[in-house]
Amino acid sequence: MQWCKWAGNWKSRLQGQSTGAQEEDACEFLFKIIFLGDSNVGKTCVIHSFKSGEFRDIHSTIGVDFTVHSMDIDGKKVKMQIWDTAGQERFRTITQSYYRSAHGAMIAYDLTRRSTFDSLPHWIQAVEQYGAANVVFVLIGNKCDLAPQRQVLFEDACTLAEQTGALAALETSAKENRNVQEAFELMARELIVRNGCLVHQEVQLDPPNPLLYYDSHPIDEVESLKKKSCDC
Ligand SMILES: Nc1nc2c(ncn2[C@@H]2O[C@H](COP(=O)(O)OP(=O)(O)OP(=O)(O)O)[C@@H](O)[C@H]2O)c(=O)[nH]1
Numbered sequence: 378m379q380w381c382k383w384a385g386n387w388k389s390r391l392q393g394q395s396t397g398a399q400e401e402d403a404c405e406f407l408f409k410i411i412f413l414g415d416s417n418v419g420k421t422c423v424i425h426s427f428k429s430g431e432f433r434d435i436h437s438t439i440g441v442d443f444t445v446h447s448m449d450i451d452g453k454k455v456k457m458q459i460w461d462t463a464g465q466e467r468f469r470t471i472t473q474s475y476y477r478s479a480h481g482a483m484i485a486y487d488l489t490r491r492s493t494f495d496s497l498p499h500w501i502q503a504v505e506q507y508g509a510a511n512v513v514f515v516l517i518g519n520k521c522d523l524a525p526q527r528q529v530l531f532e533d534a535c536t537l538a539e540q541t542g543a544l545a546a547l548e549t550s551a552k553e554n555r556n557v558q559e560a561f562e563l564m565a566r567e568l569i570v571r572n573g574c575l576v577h578q579e580v581q582l583d584p585p586n587p588l589l590y591y592d593s594h595p596i597d598e599v600e601s602l603k604k605k606s607c608d609c
Pocket residue numbers: 414415416417418419420421422423433434435436437438439462463464465519520521522523549550551552553
């Protein structure tokens with residue numbers, strides 16, 4: 378698995394740290410993750426690979442889609458509500474309005490296209506500007522199955538991660554389902570450590586667009602939200 382992490386011994390910290398809720402086996406977690414990055418870097422495919430373990434060629438995202446997928450982390454059920462944003466410039470205003478309630482951001486680039494890596498500072502700045510103050514973000518270099526066409530060294534991503542305070546840099550392949558589960562698991566573990574149990578958190582719905590503005594929902598609400606999930 379390719380990743381790097383800068384702040385000390387993160388692995389033992391994540392595995393060993395109590396969340397304050399570990400005694401409660403029934404405790405579940407719900408985290409909202411926003412997926413960002415230039416168009417065609419493979420955001421939708423990575424999310425689809427995470428959810429189904431399969432690769433499917435998918436059309437460009439229009440605006441924002443969302444999906445929910447559960448993971449088991451050390452016996453705890455963690456629901457990841459993943460918001461897939463369109464990378465195209467013309468959707469920027471819409472997608473930015475989704476940042477503020479995200480617990481985590483996955484910022485992706487295509488490692489075969491340098492320009493998508495060069496855009497990362499812009500995406501990171503946007504997360505800092507429009508997202509919550511303590512949002513966790515990771516850098517995802519997708520399409521690592523295309524290594525011969527690589528235009529971005531993994532070391533460059535690690536340097537950027539270190540400079541910008543990212544949780545980690547990882548390289549994934551949605552096509553070969555490489556490192557995809559690991560990327561989400563890394564994010565989930567960090568969010569568990571930082572946020573503790575969110576299942577009891579207050580619901581925040583701001584009509585008229587309840588999908589646009591909320592932070593965390595009790596688990597039973599996810600089922601109704603799921604109906605609006607994309608098919609991928
Ligand atoms: N070789 C390879 N191709 C990939 C991979 N992931 C995605 N692709 C291809 O990259 C193209 C873009 O994938 P998408 O998932 O639609 O990209 P996106 O970032 O969601 O694009 P927008 O919705 O426009 O923001 C598609 O043709 C995919 O087949 C991968 O891991 N390896």
